[in-house]
Amino acid sequence: MEIRFYEKDKLLVFKISEEIDDYSVQKMRRSADYEIERYMPKKVIFDFDSVTFMDSAGIGFIIGRYKFANMLGAKLEVTNLTPSVQKIFDMSGILKLIPVTDLQESALR
């Protein structure tokens, strides 16, 4: 998971590149919560562009980070959902709660 913080916008971006399952989320959860607490962003975005696999562990992971970010006053969004990721998220209904955003990181730099 690649982490980028944009100071001006107080935006924290996590670019996930690992396969998302019960094994990988254990580490990602610790790392994401640590960074959110450290940077205290206004907005957190999870980028799924490089995700080649995700099972239901990804749903729990995103809901968990959504709650954690909210608790610290940050909004949470997701971006670049691949078709297989979209399929899993659609099934859970969490996209009614969590906005899907367009992210042009180059525009932020």
Add this chain to the structure above:
Amino acid sequence: MKEHIDNEMNLEFISKSSNESFARITIAAFAAQLDPTIEELADIKTAVSEAVTNCIIHAYENRIGIVKMSAKLKENEVIIEISDHGKGIENIEMAKEPLYTTKPNLERSGMGFTIMESFMDNVEIESVVGLGTKITMSKKIKKEDEEEKNVEEMDLLQKIN
């Protein structure tokens, strides 16, 4: 016409969560013999990942136990069995309910069985409390319509010329 392959495999591994990816990569390599689409293969991998995760975190609750996975190829169908000798499921109907989980503290979404059932053609759950659980699931790999494929190829050729 593609010839029918009949094949069978058996695998046993211990209930470590790092084996979830091992199990789904193995099933993908095995099912690839039926020439599935990328989407069909992703569906099978996801269903297997859910079933194996259930064995590890629910059946054995992170103690070490044996997870068995076997698979058969019959004509254009893949039939997968995943079993454990863990604690078993008390109420199967409830376990199948979307968003129902006994482990919300582990951030489990309760979508495991829902995903298995919607990604596979058929899912059967047998479970005895104290003895273990066996999931049998199958999926037919749809043969691409040869005629449709030929038409597409002709269209493409015409565009190129």
